[in-house]
Amino acid sequence: MxxxxxxxxxxxxxxxxxxxxxxxxxxxxxxxxxxxxxxxxxxxxxxxxxxxxxxxxxxxxxxxxxxxxxxxxxxxxxxxxxxxxxxxxxxxxxxxxxxxxxxxxxxxxxxxxxxxxxxxxxxxxxxxxxxxxxxxxxxxxxxxxxVKPPLPEFTIMGGMMVDRTDIGHLLRATRNLASFRHAAGLMLRHGRDRLTGPRGRxxxxxxxxxxxxxxxxxxxxxxxxxxxxxxxxxxxxxxxxxxxxxxxxxxxxxxxxxCTGGFSHHARLRQDLFPDPVAEQSVVPDTNTGGGVDLLLGAGGQLERGYSNAAFWAPASVRTRSDGSKAVFPHLLLDRAKPGIIAVDASGRRFVDESTSYHRFVEGMYQAGAITCHLVCNAAFIRQYGLGVIRPMTRRLGPWVAEGYLAEGRDIKAIATAIGADPAVLADSFARNDRYAAEGRDPEFNRGSTAYSRNLGDPDHIGPNPCLGPMGEGPYYAVRLHPADIGTxxxxxxxxxxxxxxxxxxxxxxxxxxxxxxxxxxxxxxxxxxxxxxxxxxxxxxxxxxxxxxxxx
CATH class of the missing domain: 3.50.50.60 (FAD/NAD(P)-binding domain)
Structure with missing residues (x-):
């Protein structure tokens, strides 16, 4: 040796x-x-x-x-x-x-x-x-x-990283001089970085x-x-x-x-410890195979088994990128809590507070047996807030439908058929949501009832609850959500x-x-x-x- x-x-x-x-x-x-x-x-x-x-x-x-x-x-x-x-x-x-x-x-x-x-x-x-x-x-x-690059879905313009402050300025760039200057500075800096490298620095x-x-x-x-x-x-x-x-x-x-990042991609531990049905998706890098946990167990360590959850959760949509790799996109805070969108189970019925934390949302999926579920909204919602990997101000949704990321329907019956739901049940979910939006209160799931959930809503929304809004006119779109772990x-x-x-x-x-x-x-x-x-x-x-x-x- x-x-x-x-x-x-x-x-x-x-x-x-x-x-x-x-x-x-x-x-x-x-x-x-x-x-x-x-x-x-x-x-x-x-x-x-x-x-x-x-x-x-x-x-x-x-x-x-x-x-x-x-x-x-x-x-x-x-x-x-x-x-x-x-x-x-x-x-x-x-x-x-x-x-x-x-x-x-x-x-x-x-x-x-x-x-x-x-x-x-x-x-x-x-x-x-x-x-x-x-x-x-x-x-x-x-x-x-x-430095490990960020998820491509969290960047714009070919590798430019943006945070919450940047996103706000970019969305207001045409209406606010300070935001225009901020956005212009970001783009100029990114342009210089791309002259000498594959992404922004x-x-x-x-x-x-x-x-x-x-x-x-x-x-x-x-x-x-x-x-x-x-x-x-x-x-x-x-x-x-x-x-x-x-x-x-x-x-x-x-x-x-x-400290190797847990066992998100450890096949045996995932099967043994995750709830049934075992979630197939993970947001965690596939290099987190549980090697550190195996090393520690081999040296005499013991694995904790008494927790209510073996992992931390987020609902995620899945698509195949142009290079053939799989994107697992966590729906953390940018779409679910906004007014004018609902989450429905296989029948078309709401089952959870859409504005709750991502961890609790997935707990709700398991409790309701809603594995998987759909977020449903209309085109106007996507233009204003985005949906999953689709960014705000996107008008051409046809390519997303063609690749299978989005389901599309001109009316409630059509979108229900597209996602395999019962049209009558989905229509009832739409009607209830619109009634709750007008009243500003969701008696079923208390959407928008806490300071946390209201923070994720739209403060500029015209209505008594920043998380509740009418579903509006079609065409309607839906994205499928899966339970995904974001760490063990x-x-x-x-x-x-x-x-x-x-x-x-x-x-x-x-x-x-x-x-x-x-x-x-x-x-x-x-x-x-x-x-x-x-x-x-x-x-x-x-x-x-x-x-x-x-x-x-």
Whole structure:
């Protein structure tokens, strides 16, 4: 066997947790190697909105830790261990303070981004959802190629990334001078970037969070190896001492942090743990095959199995891109809650509050047996709000019908036939919706009844409820939705220092788990935006800080 290399900390997986662990370890003076199995860094974080749910940080001092605790207790309850939630609430502010002040991250609270259950005690409408600020990818130089690109459906003009602020300016560009200037600046910058590369280098959302962390690691001398798959964790006398990659070994004097993104594409665990019928779609990159979970189980770790959900969910539409690849598009917030659209089951009946969180929407699909379902609206709705991968202001819908992404019908009977629903049932759903829109109240599912759902509606809608509007005149269109996971919740059991626990509940010295490889502190619930990235950053930081103490002693 080849002579082992030696590092203080070995980090396996270069998503949010792995990048944060590496940054924290570098700040502590550790010699770090970051190993990533794919050819890019960023994982699921890179294709996400880059929002992190982090209560009571220096960026939102008006928050109250007691309120955050109360809120999590109500939403999560016994779905996760209380001591893990306490650790998250205590350590998240420390992580933000250290990494933000060091320049490894740049987060800011959204002006208005409510928790997902604003009807529960302790919920807030702003301050806990922190968004990654834009980052200039040109600062990465040749390392820019390492950043995993966003989903093509989240870009415009051949690779230009836009965030929520940009989208607002683009939609108002012909009516507002400030928006015109903002939009023009974006396009000019993108044009310059495309002269020298395949996509824009102005990074926003998850790409911005990943790009900034990557730049920090490069500046700090962290060794980053892509295309490097670990075969096993070396355990000697009960302690994790290194990793094996083929015949090579890498010794880890202080510890090993495993954070490879969960088991979304692990065929056996997906079959064993996901509800029946097992969801076929996943928004998570197909490189997240559960390799880290297998490594941790092989080293003596235990998989959490007591959560209400094995995964976090979003309804998704599916299409084949022009290059033959499959697009799984999550319907998070841009269409479902807007006035003039309804979700119906196979019979044509509404079954869920369309304005609820994406996680609860899929829970509603399973509870109602609505696997799959359809969103139904008319052409005017799509022109104003878009629908799935179809952007606002799109007038030519024929190509989308021809490729099978949309179903079309000139009237209610025709669209019902197109989606296989009962015309009478669908007509009744239309009539009920129009009556509720006029009254401003949905007595069946309470659509638009919370601060969270109203935030997703249309504030300019003429009517008493920003989420309720009439279905309008045909032609009508429908897109099929499938349940899709956006990450797994049932990871490996750890203690509050992110140390992996064995079958007896004792920590395995030198072995840590973070990110989706760690059992989520949220259990199988979804309290707010960024509840995967926030804990991933936090416990990546916690693991590295604890590992650093072994070097000090």
């Amino acid at each position: 080849d002579e082992a290399e030696e590092f203080d900390l070995v980090v396996i997986g270069a998503g949010a947790a792995g990048l944060a662990a590496s940054a924290t370890a570098a700040l502590a003076g550790l010699r770090v190697v970051l190993l990533e199995a794919s050819d890019r860094v960023g994982g699921t974080c890179a294709i996400s909105a880059g929002c992190a749910w982090l209560p009571n940080t220096m960026l939102s001092r008006e928050d109250d830790p007691d309120a955050a605790r109360q809120y999590l207790d109500h939403v999560v309850g016994n779905d996760s261990r209380a001591e893990m939630r306490e650790a998250f609430l205590a350590r998240a502010p420390e992580m933000v303070a250290e990494l933000q002040n060091a320049g490894a991250i740049d987060l800011a609270p959204f002006a208005h981004h409510p928790d997902y259950h604003t009807d529960l005690p302790g919920a807030v409408t702003r301050g806990r959802a922190l968004g990654a600020q834009p980052f200039d990818g040109r600062k990465l130089g040749s390392a820019f190629r390492l 102005r990074l926003v959302m998850g790409n911005a969070l990943v790009g900034r962390l990557l730049a920090f690691l490069i500046d700090r001398g962290v060794e980053i190896r892509t295309g490097c798959r670990v075969d096993r964790i070396v355990v000697s006398d009960g302690r994790a001492t290194g990793v094996a990659i083929g015949k090579q070994q890498i010794a880890a004097h202080c510890g090993i942090v495993v 919740a049932m990871g490996i059991v750890t203690d509050t220092e992110a140390r992996v626990l064995d079958a007896a509940g004792a920590p395995i010295p030198g072995l840590y788990a973070a990110g989706a490889d760690m059992a989520s502190v949220m259990g199988g619930s979804y309290p707010g935006p960024g509840i995967t990235i926030g804990p991933a950053l936090t416990f990546g930081h916690v693991a590295a800080r604890h590992a650093a103490t072994s070097k000090e002693t």
